[in-house]
Amino acid sequence: MKKKSTVFIGILGILLGLLWLFPFYMIVSNSFKTPKGIFASVLSLPNPFTSANYGASFKALHFMSSLTNSLIITICSVLLLILCSSMGAYALQRNHSKLSGALLMVFISAMLIPFQSVMIPLTANFGSVHFLNMYGLMFMYVGFDCSLSIFLYQGTLSSIPIAMDEAAELEGANRWQIYTKVILPMLSPMTVTVAILNIIAIWNDYLLPSLVLPQAQYTIPLQMFNFFGEYTKQWHLALAGITLSIIPVILFYLFAQKWIIKGVTDGAVK
Amino acid sequence: MVEINLDHIYKRYPDAKDYAVTDFDLHIKDGEFIVFVGPSGCGKSTTLRMIAGLEDITKGDFKMDGKVMNKVAPKDRDIAMVFQNYALYPHMTVFDNMAFGLNIRKNDKADTKKRVDKAAEILGLTDYLDRKPAALSGGQRQRVALGRAIVREANLFLLDEPLSNLDAKLRVQMRTEIAQLHQRLGRNFIYVTHDQVEAMTMADRIVIMNAGKIQQVGTPFELYNKPTNKFVAGFIGSPATNFFNVKVENGYADGDGVHVKIPEGQLKVLVDKGYDGKNLTLGVRPEDIHAEEVALQTFPNATVDATVEVSELLGSNTMLYSKVGDTDFIAEVNSRDYHEPGDKVKMAFEMTKAHYFDNDTEMTII
Numbered sequence: 001m002k003k004k005s006t007v008f009i010g011i012l013g014i015l016l017g018l019l020w021l022f023p024f025y026m027i028v029s030n031s032f033k034t035p036k037g038i039f040a041s042v043l044s045l046p047n048p049f050t051s052a053n054y055g056a057s058f059k060a061l062h063f064m065s066s067l068t069n070s071l072i073i074t075i076c077s078v079l080l081l082i083l084c085s086s087m088g089a090y091a092l093q094r095n096h097s098k099l100s101g102a103l104l105m106v107f108i109s110a111m112l113i114p115f116q117s118v119m120i121p122l123t124a125n126f127g128s129v130h131f132l133n134m135y136g137l138m139f140m141y142v143g144f145d146c147s148l149s150i151f152l153y154q155g156t157l158s159s160i161p162i163a164m165d166e167a168a169e170l171e172g173a174n175r176w177q178i179y180t181k182v183i184l185p186m187l188s189p190m191t192v193t194v195a196i197l198n199i200i201a202i203w204n205d206y207l208l209p210s211l212v213l214p215q216a217q218y219t220i221p222l223q224m225f226n227f228f229g230e231y232t233k234q235w236h237l238a239l240a241g242i243t244l245s246i247i248p249v250i251l252f253y254l255f256a257q258k259w260i261i262k263g264v265t266d267g268a269v270k
Numbered sequence: 271m272v273e274i275n276l277d278h279i280y281k282r283y284p285d286a287k288d289y290a291v292t293d294f295d296l297h298i299k300d301g302e303f304i305v306f307v308g309p310s311g312c313g314k315s316t317t318l319r320m321i322a323g324l325e326d327i328t329k330g331d332f333k334m335d336g337k338v339m340n341k342v343a344p345k346d347r348d349i350a351m352v353f354q355n356y357a358l359y360p361h362m363t364v365f366d367n368m369a370f371g372l373n374i375r376k377n378d379k380a381d382t383k384k385r386v387d388k389a390a391e392i393l394g395l396t397d398y399l400d401r402k403p404a405a406l407s408g409g410q411r412q413r414v415a416l417g418r419a420i421v422r423e424a425n426l427f428l429l430d431e432p433l434s435n436l437d438a439k440l441r442v443q444m445r446t447e448i449a450q451l452h453q454r455l456g457r458n459f460i461y462v463t464h465d466q467v468e469a470m471t472m473a474d475r476i477v478i479m480n481a482g483k484i485q486q487v488g489t490p491f492e493l494y495n496k497p498t499n500k501f502v503a504g505f506i507g508s509p510a511t512n513f514f515n516v517k518v519e520n521g522y523a524d525g526d527g528v529h530v531k532i533p534e535g536q537l538k539v540l541v542d543k544g545y546d547g548k549n550l551t552l553g554v555r556p557e558d559i560h561a562e563e564v565a566l567q568t569f570p571n572a573t574v575d576a577t578v579e580v581s582e583l584l585g586s587n588t589m590l591y592s593k594v595g596d597t598d599f600i601a602e603v604n605s606r607d608y609h610e611p612g613d614k615v616k617m618a619f620e621m622t623k624a625h626y627f628d629n630d631t632e633m634t635i636i
């Protein structure tokens with residue numbers, strides 16, 4: 001009986017895995033087809049096989065420049081976000097005043113505000129101070145995403161005993177040293193989670209950059225829009241571009257995976 | 271080397287009505303091993319944390335070598351502390367954990383290595399310096415926490431229930447190791463525990479606390495033999511002292527099913543203090559209650575007819591959980607005098623070792 005249910009769960013798992021992989025297969029396989037090949041059969045393997053789409057897409061996307069813009073915006077935003085939200089959560093969690101409790105509630109409540117409801121006044125305000133560029137965009141990302149990140153960090157911090165801070169304090173560490181040398185390393189599993197969530201969201205974001213960035217600072221998703229005209233849709237180039245654009249995220253995920261260590265606090269206490 | 275004074279220390283937490291620690295007054299001599307002991311919530315850890323600087327002192331002065339330290343930051347007090355839950359940094363190796371304080375203070379690297387190696391050798395951690403805390407056993411983690419304190423070469427070591435997370439066997443072993451460490455280092459140790467066996471075996475002097483107040487300060491011998499009040503008599507000794515509510519009448523302690531003769535010397539003191547004909551509490555330790563024939567013959571006027579309810583054979587001794595009248599008491603007898611539950615047993619109180627407490631103040635009369 002137990003064996004049967006294990007087999008059933010295994011089959012279900014494989015089917016779900018295939019379902020998840022299917023869009024990825026569609027993107028990669030069609031990126032190696034000619035336009036005619038794509039319209040002949042979307043599901044078949046590439047025949048004839050061509051890698052020319054990648055060269056053309058690379059050129060049309062101004063890939064190096066848009067990749068650089070995407071990388072700068074994503075990396076800087078995520079680093080700022082990690083720094084600000086972990087410090088904010090640390091202060092809020094370790095300070096047991098009524099004000100810190102109220103502030104935490106404000107941060108959590110802010111998660112409920114839909115971005116679309118504030119995007120027009122936000123861009124108007126940033127425009128009035130000439131801040132509609134990649135730096136303004138980073139600032140916005142930190143503001144929008146720190147609510148969730150603070151909430152996540154706060155949960156993890158509550159499981160780190162205050163004795164860790166006190167031990168470091170008695171050893172001679174100041175507040176900044178306690179944060180950087182003791183607390184932040186212990187938050188690393190949550191930092192990886194926060195980083196993954198935000199890197200994927202910021203890397204793929206289209207709407208906010210489209211409102212904020214000047215053309216010279218376009219990211220990959222914005223450049224990708226060039227493949228979709230009013231009358232033509234260059235799917236073969238777009239899919240090659242998408243494949244190119246997801247490579248850095250996949251590389252990051254593979255790199256970060258080894259840092260996702262369960263129970264990193266094992267041995268800290270007891 | 272440092273003399274420590276806690277001058278009438280009080281602690282009240284914000285929003286709390288009562289003081290958590292009241293009038294804590296203690297002088298600690300250089301190199302002493304002091305143990306704070308008491309039930310949970312009695313204020314012993316709070317006092318330790320005030321000494322460490324982790325809690326503010328509401329009233330009173332904490333002095334080290336005559337210098338008031340109330341406002342001195344914890345890092346500048348020359349104090350090392352071992353926490354109940356060890357508080358080891360999980361992302362650092364044993365070496366880095368032990369060297370953390372010295373590295374923070376930018377100590378010379380070669381000197382740091384020398385000090386960590388020496389501490390590791392004392393604690394038997396030399397082979398584990400490259401490991402992370404997660405790869406260590408409970409006892410080894412405890413040693414790392416001690417090592418972290420040792421390398422600092424601080425004048426005062428504070429230990430907050432450091433053995434409470436270890437199993438019974440390891441606790442006995444570590445108890446000896448900590449006592450040896452104190453002798454080797456010759457520094458002041460203040461040790462907090464709720465385990466009276468730890469307190470009795472390790473301390474030069476014990477501070478017994480209850481409800482935020484010091485009940486008695488003394489050597490283990492003094493606390494066991496000369497308790498100042500009923501609480502101390504009940505707290506020190508395992509199992510706890512038996513108490514009987516009795517009346518002093520015609521040279522006998524009478525009540526709670528007990529009718530035993532009070533020795534001459536004790537009776538004179540009780541009469542002199544005006545307790546003749548009055549109620550008081552008689553305290554008899556379980557080990558001072560005997561069931562063997564020779565004791566019954568030696569103390570013929572101090573016997574009770576008890577009923578054994580539960581027997582616990584512990585090896586050489588047996589605990590007889592018994593009842594006389596409506597009062598429960600425990601007798602620790604030689605296992606040769608083992609009795610089954612339900613047995614009616616005549617037992618003798620060794621009254622020369624008994625204690626008497628005032629019913630109102632609970633202070634010791636004799």
